[in-house]
Structure formats: structure tokens, C-alpha cells
Amino acid sequence: MSTSNLNPEALLARIERLETAEAAREASWRYAMAIDTRDFDLLAGVFAADACLTTRRGTRRSRAAIVDYYREALASPVERRHFMVNQQVTWLAPGEARMHSYFMYTFAGESTSVLGWGTYVDLIRVEDGLGAIVEKTITIDIHADSRDGWATGAAPAAAAPASERG
Numbered sequence: 001m002s003t004s005n006l007n008p009e010a011l012l013a014r015i016e017r018l019e020t021a022e023a024a025r026e027a028s029w030r031y032a033m034a035i036d037t038r039d040f041d042l043l044a045g046v047f048a049a050d051a052c053l054t055t056r057r058g059t060r061r062s063r064a065a066i067v068d069y070y071r072e073a074l075a076s077p078v079e080r081r082h083f084m085v086n087q088q089v090t091w092l093a094p095g096e097a098r099m100h101s102y103f104m105y106t107f108a109g110e111s112t113s114v115l116g117w118g119t120y121v122d123l124i125r126v127e128d129g130l131g132a133i134v135e136k137t138i139t140i141d142i143h144a145d146s147r148d149g150w151a152t153g154a155a156p157a158a159a160a161p162a163s164e165r166g
Contacts, residue, residue: 116140
């Protein structure tokens with residue numbers, strides 16, 4: 001580290017960037033936990049009031065509309081697990097970052113055994129020290145029943161059942 005980076009203003013700016021990046025990663029973790037446990041109060045806290053969610057099924061604007069979307073999408077009683085990996089956080093401004101993540105998910109139930117993956121692109125804003133998702137774009141690359149073989153799976157059609165939404 002050069003001595004020019006040791007001045008208090010530069011150190012404070014670096015700390016802010018690191019804290020913003022960590023708040024973005026924390027928001028990602030809270031999102032996965034809320035989806036996997038169907039905790040809609042936690043899910044509401046993950047999204048900013050003015051958030052926008054874009055999926056293959058369209059766009060929802062507002063925290064309430066997003067939570068309503070997930071109430072329907074997660075209504076099926078299958079076990080879900082989401083795994084976020086290879087997260088890249090880009091600091092944009094104080095308290096604001098964009099995060100790209102690969103994700104993998106599993107659904108397991110009496111009549112389903114799904115494996116899938118894709119990408120999330122999130123715009124995160126830090127509100128009261130906590131990262132909140134302002135924009136989330138979900139792209140699913142593969143969604144396949146593992147009993148049939150995931151290698152033959154393809155991107156899901158828009159008409160996939162609600163129980164199999166990412």
C-alpha cells in the first residue's frame with residue numbers, strides 16, 4: 001500500500017466501498033435464505049420499497065408486487081436450495097453497488113427432482129446499513145428434472161409451472 005492511500009479520507013473511502021460490497025453479498029444471502037425458507041417477511045426486507053424484479057415472466061415493480069409474485073411462485077411444498085457463487089461486486093457510488101452472481105438451485109419433492117442454474121444481476125442500495133435490492137434480473141440457463149438428465153435440459157419455457165420458478 002502506498003503512503004498516499006494512508007490519508008484518512010482515502011481510508012474512509014476504501015472502507016465505504018468494502019462495506020457497500022459486503023452489504024451487497026449479505027443481501028444476496030438474505031434473498032436465498034428467504035426463498036429457501038419461504039420467509040416472506042425476510043424477503044420483503046431484502047427488497048427496497050421501489051424495487052423492480054425482472055424474470056422470464058415479466059417485470060414486477062414495488063416490494064409488495066415482488067413479494068406477491070414469490071408467494072405464488074413458492075406455493076408448492078417442494079424443498080428448495082439456492083447457491084450463489086462467483087459473485088462480482090462493482091462499487092458504483094457511496095452505498096450503491098451492482099452484483100453479478102451465478103446461481104444454482106435444486107427443487108425436491110414427491111414428484112420432482114429439479115436442478116437448474118443461471119445468473120442474477122442485482123443493483124444494491126445500502127439503507128440504514130443494510131443492503132436492499134433495488135433491481136434484480138434473473139436469467140435461468142438450465143432447468144431440468146435430474147431424473148431425465150440435466151445435460152439434456154434447456155432454458156425453461158415461459159409456461160413452466162409456478163412450482164418450478166427460480
